Amino acid sequence: MLVVMERTALPEQVQHVCDIITKLGLTPHPLPGAQRTAIGITGNKDQIDAEQLGNLPGVRDVIHVTQPFKLVSREFHPEDSRVEIGDGISVGGGDNPITVMAGPCSIESRDQAFRVAEAVAAQGTRIYRGGAYKPRTSPYTFQGLGREGLDILAEVREQFGLKIITEAIDTDTLDLVASYTDIVQIGARNMQNFSLLKKVGRLDKPVLLKRGIAATLQELLMSAEYILAEGNRRVILCERGVRTFADHTRNTLDLSAVPYVKRLSHLPIITDPSHGTGRRNKVTPLSRASIAVGADGIIVEVHNQPELALSDGVQALTLDDYETLIADVQKVGSVLGRNLQ
Amino acid sequence: MLVVMERTALPEQVQHVCDIITKLGLTPHPLPGAQRTAIGITGNKDQIDAEQLGNLPGVRDVIHVTQPFKLVSREFHPEDSRVEIGDGISVGGGDNPITVMAGPCSIESRDQAFRVAEAVAAQGTRIYRGGAYKPRTSPYTFQGLGREGLDILAEVREQFGLKIITEAIDTDTLDLVASYTDIVQIGARNMQNFSLLKKVGRLDKPVLLKRGIAATLQELLMSAEYILAEGNRRVILCERGVRTFADHTRNTLDLSAVPYVKRLSHLPIITDPSHGTGRRNKVTPLSRASIAVGADGIIVEVHNQPELALSDGVQALTLDDYETLIADVQKVGSVLGRNLQ
Amino acid sequence: MLVVMERTALPEQVQHVCDIITKLGLTPHPLPGAQRTAIGITGNKDQIDAEQLGNLPGVRDVIHVTQPFKLVSREFHPEDSRVEIGDGISVGGGDNPITVMAGPCSIESRDQAFRVAEAVAAQGTRIYRGGAYKPRTSPYTFQGLGREGLDILAEVREQFGLKIITEAIDTDTLDLVASYTDIVQIGARNMQNFSLLKKVGRLDKPVLLKRGIAATLQELLMSAEYILAEGNRRVILCERGVRTFADHTRNTLDLSAVPYVKRLSHLPIITDPSHGTGRRNKVTPLSRASIAVGADGIIVEVHNQPELALSDGVQALTLDDYETLIADVQKVGSVLGRNLQ
Amino acid sequence: MLVVMERTALPEQVQHVCDIITKLGLTPHPLPGAQRTAIGITGNKDQIDAEQLGNLPGVRDVIHVTQPFKLVSREFHPEDSRVEIGDGISVGGGDNPITVMAGPCSIESRDQAFRVAEAVAAQGTRIYRGGAYKPRTSPYTFQGLGREGLDILAEVREQFGLKIITEAIDTDTLDLVASYTDIVQIGARNMQNFSLLKKVGRLDKPVLLKRGIAATLQELLMSAEYILAEGNRRVILCERGVRTFADHTRNTLDLSAVPYVKRLSHLPIITDPSHGTGRRNKVTPLSRASIAVGADGIIVEVHNQPELALSDGVQALTLDDYETLIADVQKVGSVLGRNLQ
DSSP: OEEEEOTTOOHHHHHHHHHHHHHTTOEEEEEEOSSSEEEEEESOOTTOOOGGGGGSTTEEEEEOOSOSOOTTBTTTOOSOOEEEEETTEEEEOTTOOBEEEEEOSBOOOHHHHHHHHHHHHHTTOOEEEOBSSOOOSSTTSOOOOTHHHHHHHHHHHHHHOOEEEEEOOSHHHHHHHHHHOSEEEEOGGGTTOHHHHHHHHTSSSOEEEEOOTTOOHHHHHHHHHHHHHTTOOOEEEEEOOBOOSOOSSSSBOOTTHHHHHHHHBOSOEEEOHHHHHOOHHHHHHHHHHHHHHTOSEEEEEBOSSGGGOSSOGGGOBOHHHHHHHHHHHHHHHHHTTOOBO | OEEEEOTTOOHHHHHHHHHHHHHTTOEEEEEEOSSSEEEEEESOOTTOOOGGGGGSTTEEEEEOOSOSOOTTBTTTOOSOOEEEEETTEEEEOTTOOBEEEEEOSBOOOHHHHHHHHHHHHHTTOOEEEOBSSOOOSSTTSOOOOTHHHHHHHHHHHHHHOOEEEEEOOSHHHHHHHHHHOSEEEEOGGGTTOHHHHHHHHTSSSOEEEEOOTTOOHHHHHHHHHHHHHTTOOOEEEEEOOBOOSOOSSSSBOOTTHHHHHHHHBOSOEEEOHHHHHOOHHHHHHHHHHHHHHTOSEEEEEBOSSGGGOSSOGGGOBOHHHHHHHHHHHHHHHHHTTOOBO | OEEEEOTTOOHHHHHHHHHHHHHTTOEEEEEEOSSSEEEEEESOOTTOOOGGGGGSTTEEEEEOOSOSOOTTBTTTOOSOOOEEEETTEEEOOTTOOBEEEEEOSBOOOHHHHHHHHHHHHHTTOOEEEOBSSOOOSSTTSOOOOTHHHHHHHHHHHHHHOOEEEEEOOSHHHHHHHHHHOSEEEEOGGGTTOHHHHHHHHTSSSOEEEEOOTTOOHHHHHHHHHHHHHTTOOOEEEEEOOBOOSOOSSSSBOOTTHHHHHHHHBOSOEEEOHHHHHOOHHHHHHHHHHHHHHTOSEEEEEBOSSGGGOSSOGGGOBOHHHHHHHHHHHHHHHHHTTOOBO | OEEEEOTTOOHHHHHHHHHHHHHTTOEEEEEEOSSSEEEEEESOOTTOOOGGGGGSTTEEEEEOOSOSOOTTBTTTOOSOOEEEEETTEEEEOTTOOBEEEEEOSBOOOHHHHHHHHHHHHHTTOOEEEOBSSOOOSSTTSOOOOTHHHHHHHHHHHHHHOOEEEEEOOSHHHHHHHHHHOSEEEEOGGGTTOHHHHHHHHTSSSOEEEEOOTTOOHHHHHHHHHHHHHTTOOOEEEEEOOBOOSOOSSSSBOOTTHHHHHHHHBOSOEEEOHHHHHOOHHHHHHHHHHHHHHTOSEEEEEBOSSGGGOSSOGGGOBOHHHHHHHHHHHHHHHHHTTOOBO
């Protein structure tokens, strides 16, 4: 960290700041400049938040110069991590395979789940998404089928040989969900539900961690750090759009997150163009863009009758749309030397 | 809801939309306009999300015209609600009392907790805040004293006759926290932790619900609706700043939330200028502004040695600052005919 | 427009609203609903802003249902517009050519301008960007070479047969800039400088109109409408990133703007990954993504010695980076059936 | 500035950065730390933007530690500036007077202008606002009466002894507007219209500079610096709300801007609760809050028939509302020892 003094700071004020820094168990390094003095701080233990120095007399600003995360950092693990899902299916890794996860927003019925599963499997997709427990803004809207939904997902896996990803919304149902699913999804609203992250970190299951709608990428990586710190290294990150003033899409899909995360971290990152745009007609273009920007894959919503869907029908692809999407993703991937796995 | 057709929409497209609306169990009301046709929808059951109509051929847009919340709405409960804390202490209500909640961000030690409690009590403050369980962005920073912190809070109540407000961060520790505290605080990160909200809704305790950093006010009210829907009517809302591009404060305190919420809902709303600005020197001015705009009170952070605080020291008031704040708040309140209770 | 009444609105309040609507020269269409009455308004003349109806007693909300723009709308001009630059060079149009504009942020010297021009021309690029008049946040930073810069640009065109695009920052220098350049660039800060837009609308020159850092796409299209309304139909739109809370890039490049604009308007739209990310290492990935999402082209910054650039060196590509970018853009374009023109 | 090296940076990389810094005419100060090396830069001439160092091999980050503005800074002018309008009317200054500017959004007719002027004068208001040239998002909406509006404003001054503030939207009409008005208003859209700022800087007239809808406060102060650098010291800043995701108000009024600006700058700052909220029922509460937070005054919109206003009627106060507002502002001001001048 660096403490920047006021241009008018007195020598005794600089001294006082140095004394406090020492009290905090850190080492001050005064750096007199042309206009003002700055004080470098070393031996920075992350567990101490020294921003309060900003209130000391004569202090202009306090600046962080080191990143707080460790296990997720590329500095500590230079190679790309490959997250194994099982049966030779994985996400990320050196040869940059493209992973597609697809299915309905919510499991609404056995019939709906099967129709969609059949269609996505027919496109060579190997990971099926579907919500059994749905976090909904309103207590009066469809909350998912719960355990019944999980049973249907189990049948889908059985019947179509698909891997399953479904969301765990709380610590109470986490073990149940984990006992059914191949990948545990942590939704945007829970990105900083630290109790849930810690418990997920103790599972022996891959985790898909979605970026919160107003989370910085540093916060996303810190949340992943919570999971890795508990021992679970199989974390896949997901850019799913952030909330901005822009009103033409449900969220603003921030594709620059992909090269940024890949530079700082070894973890794979996919995108969610369905939530990232909230508009069906934008899902395929943004899926092509996601592959082009270097994402390790995408997760998209597909429905056999979107206009009758109980949730998010507005962004769900029809079965025909999905066929087009896969063809487009394959095209863009192939020219960049990447294969749909 | 209203479905707006394209200027070029064909009659059969309008008919198709009407048919789908009927399939969804709603009633369509075509409204031919000068430029285009709009279709009003009545019998709108909230549990159905009809935005997917936006994808039907010929549809330009789908517009919501009714609010999804009920129990929190002023339409259903015209008078201001007064939330009773006990011993004649309450928040909100017709005579617009001003409630101040103050204390350290985290309980760090018995000594620190007592010094601060003594100081705030000396200013006539009757509700003491202090964190025992701290949600922190980094797994490597101070996470709070947990149960030991709760015990210290119990001593504070005993010793100084103060009411206690502390945060519950998950469903696992909710009952424990509730057994100690007078008001259960739900933090910004948990505003849409619906499992926690439902469980809090079954408690017989007042709740302080903080606005998420990127939550619309409608979402805040919907989260409160989750609590009321379970039976707990004693909800206090809290504006604590939202995340924007502005970088001169930690968050942007959105004071217009106060008159907005008071117009649409009967629930009391207070502000948190400490988190709302993240800068000590802005807490007192924004506290005065909060009272002036009509907030039912404020919750602020106070520390006996902010420069050594283990969390959020940068925004904590010194004991002297706090004395000034109370004087200012009293002044502004009095001229508006409101009393510090 | 639609006026939504309160659930509790009285019949005379509904009548009063209808009377005011009539006074405004519009036609009210009361639409009694299950919960509340809505009043449709037709004959909506854009020059009247009827939002003030929102303050009348009994009114809950006022909703716009028609788009305010005309000439830029696809409803009025269904085919994609092709903007001719001259000598067979154009932007946009049915066969979806890819246009690349490249060059330094600022023209710093004849030598620098020529070195970069030679390098981009060698890659087959046909449009050269370079700033002569620079809008800078600080009055103390390099403001561009002005007229001398324009003369250097003229030499570049002469010497390398490149078309020129440079920014016009005010009405005073617009004619001078227009007399030198092939495409007049209107920067993000001037997107709502309506006096400048009107004057540009009277030019017989192609215009590149950049989205403001906090402009909605409707506002962008309305600004283009100002230009078309004056008679100049040769407008190219540019998504160059918007300002959000995200701090890992200079701006957040909003690629969903491309399919959105293409759906509502016939005008071509390109992206600016240099300003859109502000980080050199993200320009090439986001350029690939821009082509994949369907943009008609890109405009990027290239410098022969970025580390010594007088402005925006942090985001400028080196000459080698540029070679890679062109190869990548060509690859992605080709597989989507599009050619670099 | 400070250059932070990667943990893994090689000595020769550190040396290379130092060499470049020297090439840029600055002085490097290597600061070896526990985890990594940082390099302080002194002799920082503002006209050089050294962010490009961020791309050199081994560099992690580049951090600015000094503020770029000078003349507007409190470091250069410790006392609050008082901006004289004439006839003993002023804005800001040590004794913290409260200045109110009020009038219609647009001058629509002599009758309307006079009715409003009479009403605001009756409340003791001494500065009258009214737009003659209106920047409007759509080319098809009312653009103001132009010169005719200016003539009406001149009559208003004559008749009611009010000072006038009206907006100048471009350099072409600036001199004309300045010849009529007592205060030249620069709107939010023009905050970074540097050509206009420079020309305004050469006027001998007070200027009201509004914050752009997505401008940081540093950018606002830099724009003011443009004006002061040209010689005009009579600048009044105005917080008028910023654009965020929040959809319950037209903009989000950022009241923390007031204490922030007052700490860094000597210039007076007022707020615009009319544009800051865009809703009539929020103007008075936010006006009280603005005074409570320490603003030097407010500028608000008042109309004799808001429901028939040609622009912004939704946020205009009625004449009765205005009477209430003045009473409230006076109350809050008085208890804080400030007087309505």
